[in-house]
Amino acid sequence: INSLIKKGIIEQQNSLVRQVSEARLKSARLLMDETQISSLKLTEKQNEVVELLLKEGPLSVKEINYFTGASVSVVETLARKKVLETFNKDVYRTPYRFSGNGERKEVALTEEQNGAYLEIVSSMSQENQKPWLLYGVTGSGKTQVYLKLVDKLVEEGKGVIIMVPEISLTPKMVALFKDRFKDDVAILHSGLSDGQRYDEYLRISRNEVKIVVGARSAIFA
Numbered sequence: 340i341n342s343l344i345k346k347g348i349i350e351q352q353n354s355l356v357r358q359v360s361e362a363r364l365k366s367a368r369l370l371m372d373e374t375q376i377s378s379l380k381l382t383e384k385q386n387e388v389v390e391l392l393l394k395e396g397p398l399s400v401k402e403i404n405y406f407t408g409a410s411v412s413v414v415e416t417l418a419r420k421k422v423l424e425t426f427n428k429d430v431y432r433t434p435y436r437f438s439g440n441g442e443r444k445e446v447a448l449t450e451e452q453n454g455a456y457l458e459i460v461s462s463m464s465q466e467n468q469k470p471w472l473l474y475g476v477t478g479s480g481k482t483q484v485y486l487k488l489v490d491k492l493v494e495e496g497k498g499v500i501i502m503v504p505e506i507s508l509t510p511k512m513v514a515l516f517k518d519r520f521k522d523d524v525a526i527l528h529s530g531l532s533d534g535q536r537y538d539e540y541l542r543i544s545r546n547e548v549k550i551v552v553g554a555r556s557a558i559f560a
Contacts, residue, residue, distance in 0.1 A: 366426055369389070379422065448480075448483060500551045
């Protein structure tokens with residue numbers, strides 16, 4: 340083949356294959372209101388599905404099955420009768436779930452921490468910004484300064500990348516930032532599945548998150 344390519348008899352072409360795509364969940368929503376539905380003759384299971392959707396709004400077919408015991412065929416029959424319609428809803432394969440208490444307290448800095456914070460903030464507004472190194476032993480409160488800086492940047496609508504040197508350190512840092520910023524945090528490191536990494540990039544590109552926590556690969560965000 341290589342020899343035929345060199346002689347110009349044949350040509351070689353490369354085509355890209357997309358290995359990862361969006362995750363979608365089959366869902367259903369009503370097309371009729373309660374008055375229209377009341378005039379229809381529906382089976383017991385069909386009625387249960389309709390009542391659930393009237394109460395809860397659009398749900399995934401899996402949720403409908405869980406709450407009513409109705410099979411997929413029941414949903415499909417209602418779709419054929421134009422009572423409801425099915426659609427694919429994009430879902431994110433989130434690598435970490437938030438499990439905090441939902442409270443976001445003000446970051447209280449010591450005099451020394453606040454001095455470092457104010458000096459860094461003052462350089463952010465200047466044209467010639469420079470890198471800063473916070474030096475201190477473990478437990479000296481460097482992370483508190485970072486959190487205060489992230490607070491300010493997020494309030495200004497800016498994005499932040501928090502880099503950690505090793506994947507093993509990521510869960511602890513993720514827990515800290517997830518606890519404070521909830522779903523406004525994306526995670527990127529080589530330990531994620533292709534689908535999880537793809538979805539995190541989607542969230543970032545769609546501007547759904549302002550904070551990225553990860554190892555070196557996070558710089559590509």
